[in-house]
Amino acid sequence: MANKILSGIMGLVVGDALGVPVEFQSRESLKRNPVKEMRAYGTYNQPAGTWSDDSSMTLALVDSLKDGLSYDDIMDKFLHWYEAGGYTPHGVTFDVGIATSQALARYRAGASPLEAGGTGERDNGNGSLMRILPLLYYLQENFGEDFSSKDEAYEIIHDVSSLTHRHKRSQIACGIYLSIANELSATECISKAVESGLFSALSYYKKKPGFTEELDHFSRLEDKNFKDLSEEEIGSSGYVVDTLEASIWCLLTTSTYEKCVLKAVNLGNDTDTTGAVAGSLAGIYYGYEAIPEDWLKTIVRRDYVEGLCDELFLGLRKKDYERLIKHRAYLERASREGVCSWKESRKDERGAFIVPYPVYDKEFMDFINDFYCSGLKSQDYVTIVSSRTDSLADIENHIVEADLELLGAIFTTLIRQERFDDGIWEIAVKEGLFLIILDRLGKLLGV
Numbered sequence: 001m002a003n004k005i006l007s008g009i010m011g012l013v014v015g016d017a018l019g020v021p022v023e024f025q026s027r028e029s030l031k032r033n034p035v036k037e038m039r040a041y042g043t044y045n046q047p048a049g050t051w052s053d054d055s056s057m058t059l060a061l062v063d064s065l066k067d068g069l070s071y072d073d074i075m076d077k078f079l080h081w082y083e084a085g086g087y088t089p090h091g092v093t094f095d096v097g098i099a100t101s102q103a104l105a106r107y108r109a110g111a112s113p114l115e116a117g118g119t120g121e122r123d124n125g126n127g128s129l130m131r132i133l134p135l136l137y138y139l140q141e142n143f144g145e146d147f148s149s150k151d152e153a154y155e156i157i158h159d160v161s162s163l164t165h166r167h168k169r170s171q172i173a174c175g176i177y178l179s180i181a182n183e184l185s186a187t188e189c190i191s192k193a194v195e196s197g198l199f200s201a202l203s204y205y206k207k208k209p210g211f212t213e214e215l216d217h218f219s220r221l222e223d224k225n226f227k228d229l230s231e232e233e234i235g236s237s238g239y240v241v242d243t244l245e246a247s248i249w250c251l252l253t254t255s256t257y258e259k260c261v262l263k264a265v266n267l268g269n270d271t272d273t274t275g276a277v278a279g280s281l282a283g284i285y286y287g288y289e290a291i292p293e294d295w296l297k298t299i300v301r302r303d304y305v306e307g308l309c310d311e312l313f314l315g316l317r318k319k320d321y322e323r324l325i326k327h328r329a330y331l332e333r334a335s336r337e338g339v340c341s342w343k344e345s346r347k348d349e350r351g352a353f354i355v356p357y358p359v360y361d362k363e364f365m366d367f368i369n370d371f372y373c374s375g376l377k378s379q380d381y382v383t384i385v386s387s388r389t390d391s392l393a394d395i396e397n398h399i400v401e402a403d404l405e406l407l408g409a410i411f412t413t414l415i416r417q418e419r420f421d422d423g424i425w426e427i428a429v430k431e432g433l434f435l436i437i438l439d440r441l442g443k444l445l446g447v
Helices: 004-022 027-032 053-065 071-084 098-108 134-143 151-162 168-184 190-205 212-222 240-252 257-265 271-286 293-298 302-325 328-337 362-372 381-388 395-401 404-419 424-430 433-445
Strands: 340-343 357-360
Touching: 004 053, 004 134, 004 257, 004 271, 004 293, 004 302, 053 071, 053 134, 053 271, 053 302, 071 098, 071 151, 134 151, 134 168, 134 302, 151 168, 168 190, 168 212, 168 240, 168 271, 190 212, 190 240, 212 240, 240 257, 240 271, 257 271, 302 362, 302 433, 328 362, 328 424, 328 433, 357 362, 357 424, 362 404, 362 424, 381 404, 395 404, 395 433, 404 424, 404 433, 424 433
Parallel strands: none
Antiparallel strands: 340 357
């Protein structure tokens, strides 16, 4: 199954590594000598493909979330990075933001995780924005792809930002960013994804006292002509609003992953973070395969980074399995007794003929809803099934031999087919297909 986590995280790491050698260089100097490929040494005298604190803290969050959400554990892993060089390319920590180091010092001194971050006006650097992306996958898993309409999801976003940056402006920036990232993962149009993600987030914040007074700082993003701003009007400092604006602007004004991250890095100043945030959005939209292989091969400890992404991916799929397997006893019973009742054909009050249709049991619909909230559903299920099977006539044998990608596509096919063929779910239950799918899923995940 395509690991969408890999697309976003590697998109971020590559953008970060492109920007590390030229961090703090001015836009004017980069116009004279623009970044076109991975460079070595430069600002921090590091080998090509070296990533910075942006990626290190992102990977620490990836590592923590694979076991669930624990703010203490996240901060402990941040400390492991800060004090022992964990999650770094060469075992050495460098390029640590002031607000982040102060928050970690407070936590080490006994502050609770959610009270460690600074709340002052000057605590609005991009240090929480740059590393919050992994939370996207946790929220999608636990709240579905409409998480950006849920209070609890925003509370978690704000809490994860607050570990180092507790000002509401930083929290809003993280909320907007993840809302847009969520839309990018499920659409074919960048501009519509940005518009929809921005609308969802701002609609939420406009109703929340304490946040409304901060929204003026994000007003340019609401301008329908935002993408038409000139480069001179786009900031690229370490200020959180600058980073958010620059990253979205680069995404809207380019057509490939490569063009997006190079445009972001060549804005100058905080090049690694602008490259990282823009790279994450571009990675989500264009996919892992769109990242130039020459850049990927240069990334230090690439296998380690991708391994952590796989661990989070499999951890979330295990949660999908746990959510679905609780329906096993019901599905076993339903395969013998029936899963629905059929409404007989009749005429409505206007005399129009209504054909028979199934009304499914509530628990079965709970099973369907749990599937839709999972990461098992496949957007490309038609293509996957048609390219990897001659047909689904021998569907049971396809299921018991399927890998995660094909299994997810077959699962999605069975679920979605009900739109075109009333009663297909009843047939699938009677033939035990959902049970066979759950058994195969458990075997693939080793549970």
